Amino acid sequence: MSAHETHDSQAGLETAETTSRRSGLHLHGLKKLFNEQVVLDNLNIEMARGELLTLLGPSGCGKSTTLNLIAGFIQPDAGRIILHGKLANQLPPQKRRLGMVFQSWALFPHMTVFENIAYGLHNRKLSNYEIAGRIEEMLRLVRLPGTGEKFPSQLSGGMQQRVALARALVTEPELLLLDEPLSNLDAALRKEMEVELKRIHNQLKITTLLVTHSQEEALVMSNRVAVMQNGRITQVATPLEIYNQPKTRFVCTFLGDANILEGVVESKVKGVAVVRTNNFSVMVADDNDRLQAGGRAILGLRPENIEIATTDARTADNAIPAVITDVIFKGSNITYYLRAGEQVILVLTLPSMSESPHSEGQQVQLLFPKSSPLILEDDEEGDEGEDV
């Protein structure tokens, strides 16, 4: 989704209105300034009902600002927020029918778990009997039965997180906003909660917007991932697509590791380009005609897509001589640091039971097919899109 795709043409607006009736959330051309610094610039997001979309980006990219705009804590300087098919720019937070989980969880410490979860229900004027039933059900869903009479301070971090989630879900919101909900948990618990959140989302099918800076959370949990940088969305796609076909250098390096090769396109024949970097040449399949002979090229090469060969027995489209400079054994995988000319290259391999890993200082060949290098665009150097 390019920043300029749907600019204010009248026709564009009308289709936006009609489609947004079916969508859970539609952000149109959102802009936000803080102290005359552009934090968000022409942000467009459309979420289908029941979808789990992740806003992924480094801290300061504007993802939390986006969430605060959707929740109504701050007002946009331009653009429109369409919630459940209705323009919501002027609605106060309490009228937006949202569920939300903060990074801090923001549990009310002076209320029991039961009262915390019931808080939103009391605003809905439900009978006590109905409230008790719903809370019972919620506590079962988040796997915390029997904790209703406890206070938040008597629960562990993971349990508090579940209470926060139950409180957000119990009102049956049309849109659930999760603001880095797992970042206060330790690594093991975070993994468990990722799966748990995914299970609950699959069960309830609530339209969910997750904000995170963790690529793992994004890949594990989302239907689609929107990568943000400097207040703009760089790419929106499924986790698989965004990992395998990243659009820009930033997306490629932010999601997973990547070796970035820069060079000039030497020749291009029948969808195969040869890119010459300072140190070696690389053969690249370019089926969509994105490279031009004589032009600049940025290639991304995933460490797991490169093979290390010690003999000349096997060959591939690309075979680059290199020296191993470092070997890092991580149990389930081995990371090699190699040097090909001046270029440092990372290679990830699975350890094998029969072979011992390669050793430092070894002369090897790096093999990869011409389909492996990802053709990337350079990052937009936004005129006002500085780090904020």
Add this chain to the structure above:
Amino acid sequence: MRARMSDLSPAIDRAATPTQELRARPTQWGALVAPMLVLVFIFFVIPILYLLRMSFAEQAFAKSVVPIFGVYSLENFAEIFGDIFFLDMIVNSLIVGTGTVVATLLISYPIAYYLTLTRGWERTLILVACLLPLFVNIIVAVLGWYILLLPFGVIQNMLSALGLIDGPLGALKSFWALITVLTYEHIPFAVLILAASLQNISPDKINMARVLGSGVYRTFLTIVLPLTMPGVVATVILVFALSISSYLVPALITGQQVMVLPIAIFSYTSYLLNWTLAAAISLILLVIVAGITFGLTILANRLTRRGEWEIV
């Protein structure tokens, strides 16, 4: 300077080592608090016991300077509780204390709330405005009010000039004047205590309440107020205790027109020289303050179920 630095270094070294050593010897801590305990004992515990004893002494011994060898009875208390004049005075004091507390809270809470929301020069201005009166001697501050409230003083003249009143203003030496000045005196304390308490509530909690559908009032009543209750209780106790026992302000503002307990205590010790009666009145004042402090703490803890939960 260098020599002093080297003197300090062993102490720094000791501080850097684990606190185990310090924890192992509680007697050392005892030595540190001992001067304080001695002071409290000599200047607080002994006088209170002396007061207690004196208040039960018969009035026949009232004029002896050290009336502790007298005959003890409930004579003083019988006189106080049997006399409408004294009962009136107790009620007056309670009204002044309660009124000041209510007025102080109503004015200070919004200021404190605003203080937590602002940054920059506005914040500085409010903080300076709160702290500055604390540096001014209370007599000087009250004198300002005295001039304002004087018959034919600033306020009366202003109201007359506006045609709102005709002749002297009755309210100038009344309860209202007393409560106004006491409120003025205690607002800085209240604002500082309440602001500290409000500052502890994370904006996330307030935002959460709004997302869950609460408007401004419900958010305030269900989240902000309960979470600042400890600060409110501290303010109430402090302001009530200070204003019900204030002598200077009633003496300068209303004089004998509004009889409150401290004025009576002063009269009985200084002019009427009935020390045992003064001691009994003092004891009643003390019991009122202690009772309200204790009762209020219990009540607030019960209402907010404090002790069962901690801030998370």
